[in-house]
Amino acid sequence: MNIGKHLRTLRETRGLSQGDIERRSGLLRSYISRVEGGYTAPSLVTLEKFAKALGVDSYQLLFPNNGRPRSAQPPNQGTRSKSLKKLLKLYESMPSSNRRLLLAVAFKLAKS
Secondary structure, eight states: OOHHHHHHHHHHHTTOOHHHHHHHHOOOHHHHHHHHTTSSOOOHHHHHHHHHHHTSOTHHHHOTTOOOOTTOOOSOHHHHHHHHHHHHHHHHHSOHHHHHHHHHHHHHHHHO
16 A cells, blocks of 8 residues: 555545645645655654544554544553654664655554
8 A cells, every 4th residue: 555645535525625734734735745645655643633633543644444532552562662762763764765665564564
């Protein structure tokens, strides 16, 4: 699955324009267009901004078929947050091409 296509689908099903996402997230419309077109891979921080603007949990952008309700708490919250911080730091330092590769692998693993 292409993260950009998924973001566009979520946006369109909610009846939102790229301008609406721009106002809700603070991201530039041209950047939103590049992400949706698959020309750039967003960082995890940016994915969180997209999720907030779309009204979904961040994990749903990466794993759209995990229909866990918003009120559910993820397991191992303490351990997860420490690991997530480390992962975020590594992900942020990656070049865009490596981010795209990592996201493609994550989507393939999620489908399995």
